[in-house]
Amino acid sequence: MSCPKCVEGYELPGEPKGSIQAEFQGAYFTAFQSQDASSSGSNTSKRAVVLLTDGFGLPLKNCKVIADKLSTSLECDVWIPDYFQGRPLIPLNAMSGPDKASQKMSILDWIKFIFINGIPSIPAFISSRPSVVDARLASFFALLKEKKPHYEKIGAVGYCYGGSAVIRLASTSSIHSVVVCHPGQFSMKEVRQMKVPSSWACPEEAIFAARKDKPEFVEYEFKDYPGTQHGFAARPNLAYPEIVEAHEKALEQTISWFKKTLVVG
Template identity: 45%
Template structure:
């Protein structure tokens, strides 16, 4: 998967994680009471070092009353570190970006290309499959929620039997043919402006699922486009912008509601 210009940009959430890193390298926030279901949280390119994923995982665990696991997708070496986190190119849609800014952004991403190659889909998907095989005996049902890089993983693995339900937020690099292989219920959290998951692809994907309604292949699904947002809003939001803050909070609730219905 190639790096997108927004994948390395964003903001750090306030707060401190309440869970802990387990012997298998994953972050785990446990439910206060034993649960037969769990959520696997698939991160963006920052992986576990960026605390955003842990803070959001904590919220999901509290609201859903289940364990939430955040596996180490990159074996301790994510493509981008929190220290390299920069502001989004644009926090809201429709902002003009000069050609010089675009060229500078592309040049600044060249150094991460080798790490993306080392973490190509066949590799990271295999890591997730191995991780799920380890924890699956402890639960009756597993859901997956993925953001950006992790959203594409969730989309690809939604064609397997690993999970019973999934939520995909502004995926990076998910192809139409992969979407058409999905065979579990999926909720989509889409940005209004996203070069990685364009509105054209959003509408085409929604039309594909709608066309299956009333047939044996029909699946529960939903698509929500969050106005006033760009790629990354559900993972690395600028909470100083009211529309982005509202979208981030609504997307978190969308995830909770979806798993309450389908898991």
Template identity: 40%
Template sequence: MTSVCERCIQGYILDGQPSGVFEGPAYFKAAPVPSKRAVIVLTDIFGLKVPNSKLLADRYSEKLGCDLRLTSPSAIGNPPFTPEQLAPVVHDVPNTSTPFLAKIKFVATIFTSLPALMRIRFARRIKLEKKYDKIGVIGFCFGGAQVIRLASTDLFDSAIVAHPGPTGKKDIQAMKIPTSWICAEEDNTFPPSLRQEAESIFRRKHEIDKLEYEFKDYKGTVHGFAARPNLSIPVVKDAFEAAFEQTVSWFNKTLPVEKTA
């Protein structure tokens, strides 16, 4: 069974209306000017029903000047949680205790969603409709764990992992493409011990193979802040925007493809 924590199924919906289109089951945002690079976004556990990932894709496309494609619910299995369940269950800042009733609510939510959780399968291949010179991938939470696995293949040229879902040293060790990590201060699915081990693994990869990497920690944040932030908290809002800029900077660095005329 897929493992989740309380924060995997809580958060806040961002304001705004997505401006991309659906091409079949996938969400697509075209580059302002044709480009030979593209970025794939793997959503969190809510799939495409929550607008956040689409709004982020729109912003990435504009800032990076490239095509953005989001995986669809059919590509990752039917999302086990709905937008109606996207509500605060536990605290939004680190080092705060969780009320007992909130824990009960989490358990009840997991129980009712168990059949869907057991059906989830991520797509192992992403079929591209255009031929790009460079392709990057970013995944949030549930999608972040899948990016870690995909980074051991030859599908992508660069990756960003944002507060990933459950993963392990073996999967991290198998990664072989440049990777940027967006890390929350408090994260049950990517705890400090594993986060430190991940950086040690990449440090060795850089020493041996010159593999590029970076880890950035955001104080005052919890799992999910880069995808479903509580923007009423200044430190969370600042971290959310900084993580966005981290993404743009990383892909500009590792996917250096000139725009076509």
């Protein structure tokens, strides 16, 4: 967790329509069924999106609600791997909401964050440190490749902790495009190693602009959402229309980017 905003948020309306898949390491799966699918219900989706959650993991239904919306809008399968293996970084009952949409973080906020959420979460962070998470994701993508060989293109979208993981994932051969939403901690070295098109729902543009005329250049876009804070794309404050609007626009950004970069024959 990079700041106190990591534990703030609200539940999105709606109920998940997908299911947990035990054979895929407990991942959540929401399927797209094309109109020409056979009566047996076989899936013909040629592309898929993998959603990497924030620190609340699968227990917070927001990620599932978003996955369902992505599946419908993109007409493809969407997966949410349980890359915390049943032990999210933040317990669902620890989620809190700020009094105001523009609430600033005071020294007292940081102290509370460290002692109430930071220190108790250390064991979970150790068990799901980046190197461990990356190995789990490699295993998941290998399983996906084995069990779902019909996927021609795979995209990944990550929020907060998942946003950091997506940045690292973008340097591998597992995916073809990424969307990064208000990521947690990451290094400029990791950004330089990204080799697939990326769309960012946060301002971190300079390093990509420097690569524009170089051989290693990859397509990218950045969209800034003024008046928002860390977590808005995954856990928006529903009491403020402008925050909800920013959340919806970030989701539209994700959908538009994958429609553009996950084109299959």
